[in-house]
Amino acid sequence: MEFGVCSDKSKAFIRLDPRSKLLLLMAISIIMIGGTTVGIEGVLRIICAAIPFLLLLSIRQYKAATIYLLLLGTALFCEKQVAPYTHGMCNIILMMICGLITRFVAGYMMGWYTVKSTSVSEFITAMEHMHCPSFISIPISVMFRYFPTLSEEYKSINDAKRMRELGHPLKQPLTYVEYILVPLMMSTVRIADELSAASLSKGLSAGEKRTHICEIGIGSIDIVAIIGSITMFVLFLVY
């Protein structure tokens, strides 16, 4: 998973609060996966499919938006125009693939947009605004910081291991894992220790309430998004 660095305000046409993004993501996924294609649900599906496209455009991800449009278009075309002319196994496979794409791709793209347009900082700030307790938000922020470190450490250890010709991943999988895990744990423990010392010296665990430099807040677009998501939910559940 890769979060964008502190997202650049000037680059996005529409700036959504991480909380509205999460809500939209939920609404779109549920409606796209669970809904039928007829009646009011059909209309909801069209709206839900359009939202990720527009949002991708808003953060200038033109390539991703185009791919999304083509993928969805092809799948719908195949479902409606090609599938009726096929029979048997061929028909089942085609319907399955198209069904998967039409149902999942919108949610996936919305998720991709959320990740791409939200920085770790914004995400954590949002968590704390949602009154997520610090024993959850601090470990999660450390986790984000830890993934890249782990992969860096893994790379160095793997290089060292290859120099010693230790444990082939297929022939001796257990030895292989052992000689990765032991040094990895050693270095992880050391880094964790130094990290706690460094954060303590910068006043973390001060007991005082933490503040945030990243500004997030519910704006007018967020209100539209939130009301929209809730309305779609209600319509989806009622009909």
Add this chain to the structure above:
Amino acid sequence: MIRFADFSFCYEGMNEDTLKNINMEIKDGEFLLLTGRSGCGKSTLLRSLNGLIPHFYPGETKGDLLYGEKSLLKMLPSEIAGKVGTVFQDPRSQFFMTDTTRELAFGCENMGYEREEIISRVEKAVTDLELEQYLNRSIFALSSGEKQQIAIGSVYALAPKVYIFDEPSANLDHEATKRLAGIMKKLKSAGYTIIVADHRFYYLRDLIDSVIYIENGSIVARYTGKEFCELDKTLRIHKGLRTVYPEKEIDNKQDDKLAVKSRLGGHKLKVENLSFEYEKKQRILDNISFEASPGDVIGVIGHNGAGKTTLISVLTGILKEKGGKVYYGGKKLSPANRRRLSYLVMQDADYQLFTTSVEEELTLGISDVDSDLVSGTLDKLALSEYKDKHPAALSGGQKQRVTIGASLIKNSEVLYFDEPTSGLDYDSMIRVSELIKELSGGGAIIFLVSHDFEFITHTCTRMFDLDAEKMLDVNKGNLQMLAKKYFA
């Protein structure tokens, strides 16, 4: 003002005090250098200043440690954070955030300052320390030197009066060290108190007001900056101190011809038109060619990002070349052949220690173990008494010797050292240097990447300059050229 009043400290579970009856005063605006051999208690002294003792490292304190009129020992870490700021040794492990801007604000966020206040503090840090170019970037994309500048910035934003630097130059190349000295100069002229503990201190020679020399937990000597810079060489070496003027070491370099004579017969390593790139159009190594003979100790030099580490990775076979050939004794080598032939002693020995005892470590991956060879190697590296110990329990220098030992047992003919002297005191540096000379005397070809001028002068017979892409002999003329780059 900071005052140690008969201050002693004993870590929990230890029998002996690590700091013994420390008495000293650090004036406001003073630039103090703490020095002494590895393990003398420098780091412990710093930890007592920034509140990690007693809050992070528990133990027993005696005497008192005063900040102004108030005891530092009675303050909470959050209270100390606004007064004493610390820049730690390893730039990799002092970041809590993933992006630079947020990291700069991290301390202020912890203190619970208002958003506007945080922004103005971060802005001030960015302007004063010239950090604009690093803003809004991923921490993981920065070099060690850049990470350290961000670390200094995030301390600066908290506006402490006292700055502590724990071995700040250990992970830096000479360019980054120069920039660090520039920042310290700025801090000093702004009136901050600065306390630095480091083994290498040439870069501080124009800044130091006073020096404290610690031995075995006690202060055994105090100097003014001037006295310290003029210390007699014999006394300095006796105290295990690095030189203040590395460029003067050139004068001790023996005659140029000796280096050439030391070259032995045997298989040569020949590199022909070696190229490497991570991504298209981003050539890191471009048609590198050279020849190395047994007995050569080759220092790989070049500016930051010239591809020193990449060259070593390709030569050791960790990376596959994109073009060119490597021959040993006239035979072309594939990356797998190169891995078999060579051994890399990494900067961070922790990556190379896999087992639970030193002896096991040395024989790991060897099918027919020659026990005489193992005990001989342990003797040679002064590790015999530690042979049953867990590698993790050893000191940094000892860990490094264990990895060197593994290369001896593997009987590698080409050895590579990546920054072997980072964070080493004079004695350990000389020990590594002697060991490398001994290995090369035995017919090994040795490459080392190092920005430690004193060490290069002591150890190398040749240098491969990646900027000019040519092999140079280590003679006075070439060293003076390098010194000009490093110290001018």
